[in-house]
Structure formats: structure tokens, C-alpha cells
Amino acid sequence: MKKVILVQRxxxxxxNGVNEGKLAELKELARAAHYQVVGVLTQxxxxxxxxxxGRGKVDELAxxxxxxxxxxxxxxxxxxxxxIYNISETCKCEVIDRxxxxxxxxxxxxxxxxxxxxxxxxxxxxELPKARSIVSLLKKDERPGFMGLGGYEDSYEQDVKKRIVRIRNEIHSSCKSSESLRSFRHERGFSLVALAGYTNAGKSTLFQSLVKEGTEVEDMLFTTLSPTTRSLSINQRRVLLTDTVGFIEDLPHWMVDAFRSTLDEIFLADVILLVVDMSDPVEVIRQKLVVSHDIFWKRIEGVEIVTVLNKVDMVEPDDLKRKVDEISYLAPHPVLISASSGDGFEALVDKIYENLPQWDRSRIALDMSEExxxxxxxxxxxxxxxxIDYGEQIVLDIEAREEILQKVSKFNIDDHRVLS
Amino acid sequence: MFSIIAVDISGRHKIKDGYYMVCAAVALEVSASHIESISQTAIKPFLSPGPPDVLAIVNIIEATVSEIESSGPIIVEKGDLYNRPEWISKKMFSRDMKYQESLSERLAIEFAHHISLSSRKLLMKELDIE
Structure with missing residues (x-):
């Protein structure tokens, strides 16, 4: 395990609280990348x-x-x-940023x-904005080209640009295929439920508990990069549950764009389970919820959100009540659960069922035939x-999507459909 | 369910001799993600010879909201108050205000925006300005 030193200005x-929070998140990130944090410097x-x-602090760091x-x-x-160049020259080791x-x-x-x-x-x-200066710094002793004007710099930048275009095209075509897969799933009668929320809120644990299936779950950020989808039955309705990459604070826009197709899993769902870590201070929970609403805004088009208030077993009951009251205006359909102990799962399943797209109910009669x-x-x-009643005719009481009921509407024996 | 008053101002740009602005305030009942009901709307036109500063914007909002009967905090877009930090903006108002946070508050602001924008368009057509 590599040893690292964290530096925060x-x-x-x-x-102070915000600064400590940022440093704690950096520590978590370093742990998730399998680094051993041997020291922290702040200024x-x-x-x-x-x-x-400061220059003095860099000497201290060295x-x-x-x-x-x-x-x-x-x-x-x-x-x-x-x-990066200056610091690594002084410290004689690799320097990276967040x-x-x-x-x-x-x-x-x-x-x-x-x-x-x-x-x-x-x-x-x-890398793109830095491409020119990286080459310039690396090749500063051996300027190539006519009069040493630096022929490498442009070619490297152009190379990076070309690779960006090529990768964008490839991602675009793979996004299309996943969208067609999604519509196929809808046609097959599946409703889509996606888990969303900040890193380490307990999404993977909840996913695992709901599906009762072993996925990699660790107390680490970004345990799930590739969307993981499993099917489960909720009160006889077939549902595809998707675990997604968590949100992270201060994620730069170019990173959000690059991971858009991962977030699409959230935006195209029928129900979003927004998982919240209730062991965080109330101000942190509020801030995270505001950012989540900001991410959802204009993208989810009326999809129902169920706010899963997780880790309730780690909070005192009085404190929990106060927190729930304070964030209620940001928490649609709140459900209190503990993903690790399984408390509140029944209420959560009921809440998911209530918010699934409405199905209608109908009674139909079919003649007895092979068809x-x-x-x-x-x-x-x-x-x-x-x-289902097999008599002279087959009489069925069914609940299904509008399109299915329309296909069998000529066999309908009710005057009007009863809304389930 | 929460009572809020969403506010939006349209027309903060110069046309001919001044700034023809329309402020819309909407009193709503909202949940965390949806608008549940709308109880009242108020629309007020304002003309200013120069660009409105923060205090002028506060006065415009307060004057429009005074016509609303229901209670609840005023919800304003941060940009409307020139991105001032919330704690500074709060001190300028005589009643409770906050910036938009939840999906329903954003929807409410959007709703107020449609009202103020369309009202202003009608006004400008009536005055034969644009």
C-alpha cells in the first residue's frame, strides 16, 4: 500500500467545519484508492x-x-x-491533485x-488545457523544430483533441444502445428503480439487501462504477433495481459530462431512491439534498423520488426526529431505514410499490382454445x-399496463375498468 | 405541505428610455417535489430610469408580495438578488425569504417566471414599445 501525505489550503x-469536511472526504477518497495516509498538512x-x-510550507512538506x-x-x-512541477521538484516525489x-x-x-x-x-x-505546458516543461532542455520553437507541443495537443473526439463518438454509440435496452425493458413490463445519492450513503448495502444478492460492498467511495442492475418482485410487480455511481461534492463539470451515461440510469428510471446518510450533521444532509435536487432539476421529468433516510440506527431517536423535521421540505416520500440491520424495509417496499407507474385492472373472458x-x-x-377461473370460458382478473389491457379490450366483461 | 410565495421579475434590461419590469408573486402549497395547489397570484409593473440595484429589487419584491394574503417565506432566485449570500439578502427583507432549494421551489419560481414574462409581453404590446 502506497504512503501518501494530504495537503489542504x-x-x-x-x-472550520466545512474545511474539516473537505479534508475528511479527501481522506475517504485516498482510502478508496488504496493509499495509506501517513500525514496531513493544512495551511x-x-x-x-x-x-x-506557501514556500515555507512546501519546504516543511519536503x-x-x-x-x-x-x-x-x-x-x-x-x-x-x-x-505540480515546482512542488515535485522540491519534494522529490509524485504530486497529484484531488x-x-x-x-x-x-x-x-x-x-x-x-x-x-x-x-x-x-x-x-x-489533460487538454495542460497539454502544451506539460510538453514545454518536459522538453525545456531540448527544444525541437526550427529555431527550437517547440514542435512537440502542438502535435501532442492535437493528438489529445483527436482522441477526445474519437472517444466521444464511441460513448455516444454505446449510450444509444443502452437507451434501446431500457425501452425494451419497459416493453417487457419491467418498471425501473434507480438508487441515487452521495458516495458512502449506503446505496450498495441497500441494493444488496433489497436484491439479496452478493455485489461488492465495502465501506468505501465509488464501490459501484458500472451500473449494476438486478430484477426483483415488489408485490408481484417486476422491477429492475439499478445501483449507480454516487454523487460527489465539487465534481467538475467535465467529469459530470463524462459520467453522464452513468447518471442517465437515474434520470430514466420510473422511481428514484435517493439515499441519504442520516449520521451526517443536519447542515451537511441539507446541503447534499439541495445538490441532489439541483442534479435532478429539469432532467427527471416528473419521476417520483423516494427519499431513503439510511443509517437511522446510528442516530439518537430525538436527534433523528429533529433532523427529519429540518429536512422534510427537501425529502419527498421519506422512509426511515437501516440498510445494514434491515429495519424499515417493509415500509420502503410499500413506498416503492405506491410510486410505481399506475397499472389498471380489468376482467376478461376468453373462449377455451389453444390460442x-x-x-x-x-x-x-x-x-x-x-x-383465473377455468369454466366454459377462461375468466381472468388481471392488472397490467394500459397497452396490454388495450390489446385484450375486446374480451373485456366489465363495463368500466376498476382502477387498482 | 408547505406554504411559500415564489417571486420572479421580468424585464431587467433597458428598452428605449427605461427599465420596464413586471414582478409576479405566486402563493402556493408545495410538497418536497411537487406543487400541490396555488392560492393566489399578484402582478405589479415597475418603471425605472436606471438599472435596478439590490435595494430596488428588494422594494419591488416586497411591494408585490404585500398584495398576497397567505403567509410563508418568499422564494427568490439567487441571480435576482445579484448572487448575494443568503444571509445578507435575508437581512434586507422585512419578512422571511430564502433562495430556491427543492424541486417544488424551483417549479414554483418557473411558474412565477411564466406569469411575469407573459404579463410583461402583454404590457409592452399594450404600450406599443416592443
Missing amino acids: NEPGSD TRYPDRKYQV VFVEVSGADKVIFNHQLSTTQ FNLILEIFASRATTRRAKLQVELARLQY SLSMVSWLYDEGIVHS
Whole structure:
């Protein structure tokens, strides 16, 4: 396990709690990337153009690196190419920033072709503005080209741009295929439920508990990169439950774009389960919910949201009540659960069922024939058969989507459909 | 269910000799994700020779909201108050206000925006300005 030192520069006059939260998240991220954190350095000052933190602090960092034997230094800020160069020259070790770290995590967890392309695209987009200066710094002693004007710089930048275009095209075509898969699932009578929420809120544990199936669950961020989908039955309705990559604070826009197809799993669902970690301080929960609403805004088109208030077993009952009251205006259809102990699961399943797309109920009568029996079999596949009576005719009480009921409407024996 | 008053101002740009603005305030009952009911709307036109500063915007909003009978915090878009931090904006109002947060509050602001925009279009047509 590689040893790392974390560095954070705090803005003068900024809130201590917020700064501590940022540092805690960086620690979690480092842990998720399998690093061993051997030390933390913080400094309160305005950014330094050459080093991000002060020159003295970088010297202190260099001594710290030597003493602790750290392999890497991770800054909790975006660093310019010059800053990375200057700091690594002083500290004599690799220096990365928060976004490199996130990209490393994504790269290590990416398993499918699409996820790998997304990571590559995000990395290239991050690298593009720096491409010229990276080459310039690396080749500063051996300027190529006529009069040493630096022929490498342009070609490398062009190369990065070309790769971005190629990867975008590939991702675009793979997004199309997943959308057609989604419509196929809808046609097959599946309703789509997606798990959303911040990293480490307990989505994977909840997913595993709901499906009762072993997926990789660890107390780590980004356990699930590739969308994982499983089918389950909720009060006889067939549902596809999708576990998605969690939201992360301060995710830059180029990263959000690159992971859009992962977020699509959330936006195209019928019901979204927004998982919230109730063990967080109430202000943090509120902030995370506001960002979640911001992400959903204009993209979910009236999809129902069920707010799953998770980890309630880690909060005192009085404290829990206060927190629930304070966030109620941001929590549609709240359900209190504990994904690890299983408390509140029945209420959650009922809440999911209530919010699934409405199905209608109808009674139909079919003549006894081979064709009718195959239709009965088809109806069992497409909807819920509440009762079936084999007499002179086959009388069925069925609940299904509007399109299915329309196909069998000529066999209807009720004057009007009863809404389930 | 929560009572809120969503506010939006249209026309914060110069046309000929001034700023022809229309402010719309809508009193609503909302849940966390949906608008449940609308109880009242108020529309008020304003003309200013110069660009409105923050205090002028606050006065416009307060004047429009004073015509609403129901209670509840005023919900305003952050950009309407020139992206001032919420704690500063709160101190400028005589009643409770906050920036939009939930989906329903965003929907309510959008609703108020449609009212103010269409009212302003009618007004400009009537005045034969645009």
C-alpha cells in the first residue's frame, strides 16, 4: 500500500467545519484508492501562484516526505502544471491533485468498456488545457523544430483533441444502445428503480439487501462504477433495481459530462431512491439534498423520488426526529431505514410499490382454445393475474399496463375498468 | 405541505428610455417535489430610469408580495438578488425569504417566471414599445 501525505489550503475566514469536511472526504477518497495516509498538512492563506501553499510550507512538506517515506503528495485543490512541477521538484516525489485522485479511483474500478471510455475521456479533458505546458516543461532542455520553437507541443495537443473526439463518438454509440435496452425493458413490463445519492450513503448495502444478492460492498467511495442492475418482485410487480455511481461534492463539470451515461440510469428510471446518510450533521444532509435536487432539476421529468433516510440506527431517536423535521421540505416520500440491520424495509417496499407507474385492472373472458391458453400465458408474463377461473370460458382478473389491457379490450366483461 | 410565495421579475434590461419590469408573486402549497395547489397570484409593473440595484429589487419584491394574503417565506432566485449570500439578502427583507432549494421551489419560481414574462409581453404590446 502506497504512503501518501494530504495537503489542504484553507481560505482565510472560511468555516472550520466545512474545511474539516473537505479534508475528511479527501481522506475517504485516498482510502478508496488504496493509499495509506501517513500525514496531513493544512495551511490557511490565499493561493500561491508557484506552489498553491506557501514556500515555507512546501519546504516543511519536503522534510515530512523524507521522514515519513511517503510515495505521493495529494493536494485537495486543482493544481496548475507549473505548481505540480515546482512542488515535485522540491519534494522529490509524485504530486497529484484531488481530480487526479478521483480519476485514479474511477480507472481502478472501471470494468466495462463504456466505463473505461468514460474514465479515459475525463482524463483527456483534464489533460487538454495542460497539454502544451506539460510538453514545454518536459522538453525545456531540448527544444525541437526550427529555431527550437517547440514542435512537440502542438502535435501532442492535437493528438489529445483527436482522441477526445474519437472517444466521444464511441460513448455516444454505446449510450444509444443502452437507451434501446431500457425501452425494451419497459416493453417487457419491467418498471425501473434507480438508487441515487452521495458516495458512502449506503446505496450498495441497500441494493444488496433489497436484491439479496452478493455485489461488492465495502465501506468505501465509488464501490459501484458500472451500473449494476438486478430484477426483483415488489408485490408481484417486476422491477429492475439499478445501483449507480454516487454523487460527489465539487465534481467538475467535465467529469459530470463524462459520467453522464452513468447518471442517465437515474434520470430514466420510473422511481428514484435517493439515499441519504442520516449520521451526517443536519447542515451537511441539507446541503447534499439541495445538490441532489439541483442534479435532478429539469432532467427527471416528473419521476417520483423516494427519499431513503439510511443509517437511522446510528442516530439518537430525538436527534433523528429533529433532523427529519429540518429536512422534510427537501425529502419527498421519506422512509426511515437501516440498510445494514434491515429495519424499515417493509415500509420502503410499500413506498416503492405506491410510486410505481399506475397499472389498471380489468376482467376478461376468453373462449377455451389453444390460442386463448397461449394468451393466458402471455398475460402471466406481462401483468399480474389476480384470479383465473377455468369454466366454459377462461375468466381472468388481471392488472397490467394500459397497452396490454388495450390489446385484450375486446374480451373485456366489465363495463368500466376498476382502477387498482 | 408547505406554504411559500415564489417571486420572479421580468424585464431587467433597458428598452428605449427605461427599465420596464413586471414582478409576479405566486402563493402556493408545495410538497418536497411537487406543487400541490396555488392560492393566489399578484402582478405589479415597475418603471425605472436606471438599472435596478439590490435595494430596488428588494422594494419591488416586497411591494408585490404585500398584495398576497397567505403567509410563508418568499422564494427568490439567487441571480435576482445579484448572487448575494443568503444571509445578507435575508437581512434586507422585512419578512422571511430564502433562495430556491427543492424541486417544488424551483417549479414554483418557473411558474412565477411564466406569469411575469407573459404579463410583461402583454404590457409592452399594450404600450406599443416592443
